Amino acid sequence: MKRLLLPLLVFALLTAACTATPAAEAPPPEEPGSPEEPADPEEPATPEEPEEPMDPVRLRATFSWPTFIDPAVGNDFSSSHAMTNLYDALIFPNVEGKMEPALAESWDVSDDGLTYTFHLRDGVKFHDGSDLEASDVVYSYNRSQEIGEGFAYVMAGAEVSAPDDQTVEFQLSVPSGLFVPGLVRLYVVNEDLVRANTDAEGPYGTEGDYGKDWLLTNDAGSGPYQVVEFPLEEYLLMDKFEDWWNADAFHANAPDQVRFIATTETATVRSLMDDAELEITDQWQTLEALEALDNMDGISSLAFPSMSSFYYMMNNTKAPLDDVHCRRAVSYAFDYDQAVALEWPGTNQMVGPVNATLGGHSPDVTVYERDLDKAAEELAQCAYADSIEDIPIEVVWIAEVPAEEKWALLFQANMADIGIPVEVVSNPWLSVVENTSTQETSSHIVTIYVTASLPEAGAALQDRYHSSTAATWQQNEWLLDADLDARIEDALATADSDERFAKYAALQAELADQAVSLFLYDQLQKHAVADYVDWTPAANSPIQGYQLYAPFIGVTPP
Amino acid sequence: MRVLGFLARRGFQAIFVLLGLSMLIFVIARVLPGDPARTALGARAPQWVIDRLREDMHLDKPLVAQYGYWLGDALQGDLGISLVTRRDVTDDIREFLPASLELVLFSGLITAVGGISLGILSARHKDKWADNFIRVFSYLGIVTPSFVAAILLLLLFGLILDWFPTIGRLSEGVPRPPTITGLYTVDSLLAGQFSTTLDALHHLILPAVALALASLSQEARITRSTMSDNLSKDYIAASRALGVPERLVTGRFLLKASIIPTVAIFGLDFAATLGSAFLVELIFVWPGISRYGVNAMLRKDLNAISAVILVLGITFVIVNILVDLGVGSLDPRIRLRGSRSD
Numbered sequence: 023m024k025r026l027l028l029p030l031l032v033f034a035l036l037t038a039a040c041t042a043t044p045a046a047e048a049p050p051p052e053e054p055g056s057p058e059e060p061a062d063p064e065e066p067a068t069p070e071e072p073e074e075p076m077d078p079v080r081l082r083a084t085f086s087w088p089t090f091i092d093p094a095v096g097n098d099f100s101s102s103h104a105m106t107n108l109y110d111a112l113i114f115p116n117v118e119g120k121m122e123p124a125l126a127e128s129w130d131v132s133d134d135g136l137t138y139t140f141h142l143r144d145g146v147k148f149h150d151g152s153d154l155e156a157s158d159v160v161y162s163y164n165r166s167q168e169i170g171e172g173f174a175y176v177m178a179g180a181e182v183s184a185p186d187d188q189t190v191e192f193q194l195s196v197p198s199g200l201f202v203p204g205l206v207r208l209y210v211v212n213e214d215l216v217r218a219n220t221d222a223e224g225p226y227g228t229e230g231d232y233g234k235d236w237l238l239t240n241d242a243g244s245g246p247y248q249v250v251e252f253p254l255e256e257y258l259l260m261d262k263f264e265d266w267w268n269a270d271a272f273h274a275n276a277p278d279q280v281r282f283i284a285t286t287e288t289a290t291v292r293s294l295m296d297d298a299e300l301e302i303t304d305q306w307q308t309l310e311a312l313e314a315l316d317n318m319d320g321i322s323s324l325a326f327p328s329m330s331s332f333y334y335m336m337n338n339t340k341a342p343l344d345d346v347h348c349r350r351a352v353s354y355a356f357d358y359d360q361a362v363a364l365e366w367p368g369t370n371q372m373v374g375p376v377n378a379t380l381g382g383h384s385p386d387v388t389v390y391e392r393d394l395d396k397a398a399e400e401l402a403q404c405a406y407a408d409s410i411e412d413i414p415i416e417v418v419w420i421a422e423v424p425a426e427e428k429w430a431l432l433f434q435a436n437m438a439d440i441g442i443p444v445e446v447v448s449n450p451w452l453s454v455v456e457n458t459s460t461q462e463t464s465s466h467i468v469t470i471y472v473t474a475s476l477p478e479a480g481a482a483l484q485d486r487y488h489s490s491t492a493a494t495w496q497q498n499e500w501l502l503d504a505d506l507d508a509r510i511e512d513a514l515a516t517a518d519s520d521e522r523f524a525k526y527a528a529l530q531a532e533l534a535d536q537a538v539s540l541f542l543y544d545q546l547q548k549h550a551v552a553d554y555v556d557w558t559p560a561a562n563s564p565i566q567g568y569q570l571y572a573p574f575i576g577v578t579p580p
Numbered sequence: 581m582r583v584l585g586f587l588a589r590r591g592f593q594a595i596f597v598l599l600g601l602s603m604l605i606f607v608i609a610r611v612l613p614g615d616p617a618r619t620a621l622g623a624r625a626p627q628w629v630i631d632r633l634r635e636d637m638h639l640d641k642p643l644v645a646q647y648g649y650w651l652g653d654a655l656q657g658d659l660g661i662s663l664v665t666r667r668d669v670t671d672d673i674r675e676f677l678p679a680s681l682e683l684v685l686f687s688g689l690i691t692a693v694g695g696i697s698l699g700i701l702s703a704r705h706k707d708k709w710a711d712n713f714i715r716v717f718s719y720l721g722i723v724t725p726s727f728v729a730a731i732l733l734l735l736l737f738g739l740i741l742d743w744f745p746t747i748g749r750l751s752e753g754v755p756r757p758p759t760i761t762g763l764y765t766v767d768s769l770l771a772g773q774f775s776t777t778l779d780a781l782h783h784l785i786l787p788a789v790a791l792a793l794a795s796l797s798q799e800a801r802i803t804r805s806t807m808s809d810n811l812s813k814d815y816i817a818a819s820r821a822l823g824v825p826e827r828l829v830t831g832r833f834l835l836k837a838s839i840i841p842t843v844a845i846f847g848l849d850f851a852a853t854l855g856s857a858f859l860v861e862l863i864f865v866w867p868g869i870s871r872y873g874v875n876a877m878l879r880k881d882l883n884a885i886s887a888v889i890l891v892l893g894i895t896f897v898i899v900n901i902l903v904d905l906g907v908g909s910l911d912p913r914i915r916l917r918g919s920r921s922d
Binding site: 080088090092095097169170171172174175225234235238253254255256257281283284285287289290292293294296297299422450451452453455456457459475485491494495496 | 612613614615618619621622623624625626628629632636664665666667672675676731734735738739742746747748749752862863864865867871872875878879880
C-alpha cells in the first residue's frame with residue numbers, strides 16, 4: 023500500500039490540475055422571463071440574496087518589458103504608457119500637437135519668454151484622496167531633475183517655485199520654444215506620499231532614495247488609473263480611479279481594469295487573442311503574425327503614424343562617407359520604393375531628416391529617389407571615385423531586430439549596382455551602444471529606429487544632429503558642427519512658432535542636401551485589436567505614451 | 581557520522597568552487613562589450629548621472645577592487661542593485677527563484693515519474709511495440725528543443741483545445757497566497773486556499789511538461805538501457821529460478837540496481853533546467869530566474885548576472901551532493917568505496 027501512495031498522490035494532483043479551474047466567470051445570460059406573478063400579500067417578503075459582483079471590464083495589452091512606473095525613471099514605450107495612465111501632467115497634448123489644459127487650467131508667458139506661470143485647477147485629488155497642490159508640482163520637477171533619469175532632459179533648465187497652492191512658476195535661463203511641450207513629461211507625484219515612503223539611505227543626500235524603491239511598484243499619482251498590483255516580470259494591473267478630476271472624459275465603456283502583460287512572444291500573444299484574454303497586441307509583432315491575427319475572427323490589424331523613423335546613420339567622418347558626393351551617390355542608388363514595400367502597407371518614405379508627424383516638418387527638402395544616373399554622376403565627383411572598390415562600407419543592423427537584415431541586404435544589392443562594396447554585419451544592441459560611443463569604433467552605417475522625444479522637428483534635429491548626442495546611439499553621423507549646433511539651439515530658443523518652424527525648415531533643407539543620413543521611412547505603429555474594442559489612436563497625440571490612453575478606449579466584451 | 585563527514589568535506593570544497601565561479605563570471609561579465617550605466621540610463625541621460633551610477637557600481641575602480649567590493653557585500657547578503665529592475669538583486673532573487681524552483685520541481689516530478697515508468701515499461705516489453713513506441717517518443721523528446729515543445733504545447737492545448745492557461749502563475753482574479761515559501765502550490769495549501777492551489781497547478785502543467793520532455797525522454801532511455809543490461813545478469817536469473825514474483829524481481833532487485841545512472845543524470849538535469857528554462861519562461865510569461873538572468877546578460881546588468889550565476893552554482897553544488905547521497909544510499913558499494921578512499 024505504501025508503494026502505491028506516492029503514485030496515487032501524484033495521479034490525484036495531476037487529475038485535479040487538469041480540471042479547468044473556474045476563474046471569475048461572467049454571469050450567465052438572463053433567460054427570457056415569463057411575466058412576473060404578483061407577490062402574495064400574506065407571505066412575508068423573503069430577503070433578496072445579494073447580487074454577485076459583475077466582472078470588471080478589462081483592457082489587456084502586451085508590451086515589451088521592463089516597465090518603470092516611476093515618473094523620474096521610465097522613458098521607454100511601456101513605461102510612457104503606464105505613466106500617462108497613472109499620472110497627470112500640467113498639460114495634455116492633442117492630435118494637432120497643441121497643448122491643452124490639464125492640471126493647469128491656464129498659463130502665462132512673460133514677454134522675455136523666461137517665466138512661465140501655470141494656474142492649477144481646484145479640487146484635483148490624488149489616488150489616496152489628498153489634494154494636489156503647487157508644492158507637489160515643484161517637488162515632482164525637482165525630483166525629476168535631481169535624479170536625472172527618464173525624461174528629465176526634455177524639461178531641464180528651469181527653476182521652479184510655488185507662490186501659492188494653485189500657482190507654479192518656472193524660471194528659465196534661456197527662452198525655449200519646446201519648454202511647454204516638454205512638460206507633458208512632468209508627471210505630478212504626491213509629495214507627502216512619496217516622502218512617507220522614502221528610504222532615508224540613498225544617493226540623493228537628504229532626500230535619501232527619493233522614494234525610488236517604493237515607486238518601482240506603487241504609484242503616487244492623480245491619473246485616471248491607479249496601480250493595484252505590479253509583479254515586476256509578469257504584468258502591471260491598474261484600476262479605474264473614479265474620482266479622477268477629468269472623469270467626464272472617460273469613454274462610456276472605458277475599462278474598469280487595465281493590464282499590461284509582459285510578453286511579445288507571437289505564439290503566446292496569438293493564443294491570448296484567440297481566448298479573448300487580450301484586447302491589444304504590442305507593436306513588435308511581425309508582419310506575418312499581424313496578418314495571421316487579422317485573419318482570425320473578431321480581430322483586426324490597425325496601423326497609424328508614429329513619431330519613429332528608420333534611419334541609416336552614415337558616419338560623416340569615415341571614408342568614403344566623409345565626402346558629400348559619395349553620400350549623395352549612396353542616397354541616389356538606394357531603392358526606397360522597395361524598402362517601403364518591405365514594410366506594412368501605407369508606410370511612407372521619409373521626406374527629409376525628421377518624421378512627418380512632427381510640428382515644423384518641412385516638405386521643401388531634397389527627397390532622394392533611386393536614380394542610378396544621378397548616383398553615378400555624384401560618385402564621379404567623389405574624392406574616392408577611383409578607389410571606391412577598395413573601401414567597403416560596413417552596414418550594421420541590430421541583432422535583436424532580425425527584420426532589419428532584409429533592408430541591409432537590399433542596401434548591399436543596390437550599392438553593387440554602382441560598384442560600392444558593402445559588408446553586412448549584425449551586432450547586439452549592447453555592442454552598438456558601445457561602438458557608437460567613439461568615432462574610432464563607429465561603423466560606416468548603423469541602422470536604427472529613432473523616436474522623437476517631443477512632437478516638434480526641433481526636438482528631432484537636436485536628438486539626431488546636435489553635437490551633444492554625437493557619442494550616443496542616437497547619432498552615428500558625428501557631425502560635430504558648432505555652427506549647426508548654434509542654429510539648432512537658436513531655433514529651439516525661438517518662442518514664436520512660425521519663426522521657429524521657419525528655422526527648422528532651413529535646417530532640414532541643409533541636412534537633406536548634405537545627405538547626412540539615409541532617410542528610409544516613417545514607421546507606422548501596428549497592433550492587432552479585438553473588434554469589441556473602440557480605439558482610435560490616430561485621434562490621439564503621437565507622443566509616445568498617449569496612444570494607448572485607456573480613458574479614451576471603449577471595451578464592450580462579447 | 582560518515583554522512584556528516586562527507587557533507588563537511590563537500591561543503592568545504594564547494595566554497596572554493598563557488599569562489600572560482602564568482603571570479604570567472606565577474607571577469608567575463610565586465611569584459612563583455614557595452615557600458616551598463618549608459619545602456620541602463622539611455623542616450624540622453626546627462627554625463628553626471630552616468631558618472632554617479634558608475635561610481636555607485638564601482639566601475640571606475642580597477643577590476644580587482646571591484647571584485648573585492650562585490651565579494652564583501654555579497655558575504656553580507658547585499659548583491660547590489662539590478663540595472664534592469666532598479667531594485668536590490670536580493671529582492672529579485674527572492675521573488676524570481678521560487679517561481680523557477682516551483683516550475684523545475686514540478687518538471688522534475690514529471691521527469692522522474694514519467695521517465696522511470698516509461699523506461700521500466702520499455703525494458704519489460706523489450707523489442708515489442710510498446711518498447712518501439714517509447715523509443716521513438718524518447719528520440720523525439722530528446723531532439724526537440726524545450727522552446728519548440730513549449731510553443732507546440734501552447735498552440736495545441738492552449739489555443740486549439742483551450743484546456744490550459746497560457747501565461748503566468750495564476751488566473752486573473754485568483755487571489756495570491758501569502759508568501760511563505762514563494763511556491764504558490766505549497767503556500768496556498770498551507771494557507772488553505774485550495775482553489776488557488778488547483779489554479780496554480782493548472783498553470784504549471786504546460787511549462788513543466790515542456791521543460792520535462794527532453795529530460796524525461798533521456799531518463800526513459802537510460803532506465804531502459806540499464807534495466808536491459810541488468811536483465812541478463814545472473815542474480816536476476818537466479819531470482820526468477822527461485823520463483824520470486826516478477827513484480828518483485830523488477831521492482832526491487834532490477835530497478836534499484838538500474839536506477840543509479842538515472843538518478844545521477846536526473847540530478848544534473850534538474851540543476852541545468854533551472855538555468856536553461858529561459859525560453860519556456862519567456863513563452864509562458866513565467867517570472868522565473870532564468871528569464872531574469874538572460875535579460876540581465878542582454879542588458880549587461882552586472883550585479884544580476886553575478887547573482888544569478890552564483891545561485892545556479894549553489895544549486896548545482898547542492899544537487900550534486902544530494903545525488904551523491906542518493907546514489908550512495910542505493911548502492912552500498914559506492915558508499916563504502918567512497919569512505920575507504922578517504
